[in-house]
Amino acid sequence: MFRLLSEALGVEALNIDASQPQEDHVIASLVAALDQHGIVLMRGQTLSPDEHIAFSRRFGPLQEVAQKQYQMPGKPLVYVIGNVVENGRAVADPSVGRLWHSDQSFLQHPALGSILYGLECPPVGADTLFANSYAAYEALPPDRQVYLEGLRAVHSFADYYEGLRRRDATQPMLTSERKALYPDVVHPLVRQNPRTRRKAIYYNPGYVTQILGVSDEESQLLMRELADHCTRPQFVYAHEWRAGDVVMWDNLGVAHKGTPFDTEHYIRRMHRTTIAGNADVYRASLLQ
Numbered sequence: 514m515f516r517l518l519s520e521a522l523g524v525e526a527l528n529i530d531a532s533q534p535q536e537d538h539v540i541a542s543l544v545a546a547l548d549q550h551g552i553v554l555m556r557g558q559t560l561s562p563d564e565h566i567a568f569s570r571r572f573g574p575l576q577e578v579a580q581k582q583y584q585m586p587g588k589p590l591v592y593v594i595g596n597v598v599e600n601g602r603a604v605a606d607p608s609v610g611r612l613w614h615s616d617q618s619f620l621q622h623p624a625l626g627s628i629l630y631g632l633e634c635p636p637v638g639a640d641t642l643f644a645n646s647y648a649a650y651e652a653l654p655p656d657r658q659v660y661l662e663g664l665r666a667v668h669s670f671a672d673y674y675e676g677l678r679r680r681d682a683t684q685p686m687l688t689s690e691r692k693a694l695y696p697d698v699v700h701p702l703v704r705q706n707p708r709t710r711r712k713a714i715y716y717n718p719g720y721v722t723q724i725l726g727v728s729d730e731e732s733q734l735l736m737r738e739l740a741d742h743c744t745r746p747q748f749v750y751a752h753e754w755r756a757g758d759v760v761m762w763d764n765l766g767v768a769h770k771g772t773p774f775d776t777e778h779y780i781r782r783m784h785r786t787t788i789a790g791n792a793d794v795y796r797a798s799l800l801q
């Protein structure tokens with residue numbers, strides 16, 4: 514059973530206990546809901562890291578994130594997010610996703626989805642914003658759709674990381690080894706959902722540095738235009754977290770962004786798993 518979260522996107526799946534093994538038809542209905550609505554919320558969950566991993570694996574093989582220092586000790590598939598400090602060390606990523614982005618778009622085969630679980634959530638602030646990139650594509654005039662379909666964008670982990678370090682000096686320097694692990698990649702500006710074939714604008718201010726095939730000036734203009742267009746209020750849902758919420762999202766059809774909160778007064782602690790991309794699904798997301 515599902516309930517819509519907003520006009521823009523998102524549904525809540527009722528009566529799911531994600532700590533328990535799930536029947537195949539339940540997983541299939543969650544995948545269908547993700548395809549149709551972009552994000553799925555399940556409230557009132559209590560998940561150990563192993564249960565979170567087991568539930569997430571039902572959607573495909575998982576992947577470790579690039580930010581190794583924030584992987585859970587002994588459970589590298591769990592990415593810890595928030596402002597948690599233990600023994601004087603930040604054990605959670607304090608500055609995740611503050612620009613609109615799609616997870617791991619800097620990989621050749623970006624993550625298919627992410628499953629974020631809120632353990633401690635501030636009563637105000639720290640909403641996560643989600644934008645419907647399918648609706649953003651569909652709202653464009655046909656000639657603009659055709660124009661964007663012919664363009665590709667450079668996604669850069671190194672450039673993102675430099676920006677992050679400018680905002681948060683506690684982040685360690687990017688070593689040349691890590692930089693070499695994540696060379697810049699190119700993705701088309703329009704991709705399609707491999708199952709429904711619905712087209713989405715795959716644009717990502719957090720990681721995109723340049724649009725190829727146009728002048729630098731046009732690239733800058735287009736990046737600004739897309740950033741504005743894709744995040745218009747009618748495409749956006751703001752999730753106000755409660756402890757026990759689990760939100761899954763489709764990384765192709767939805768962009769997202771974290772928002773600030775009062776870190777002096779509140780603790781935020783989140784666990785995320787990441788569903789790995791692969792060459793077959795990526796190929797099927799390319800327009801023919």
Ligand code: OGA
Pocket residue numbers: 594609610616627629639640641642769770771772783785
């Ligand atoms: C993420 C992310 C934003 C947030 O988990 O990928 O971008 O609000 N999170 O925690």
Ligand code: MN
Pocket residue numbers: 610614615616769
């Ligand atoms: Mn993210």
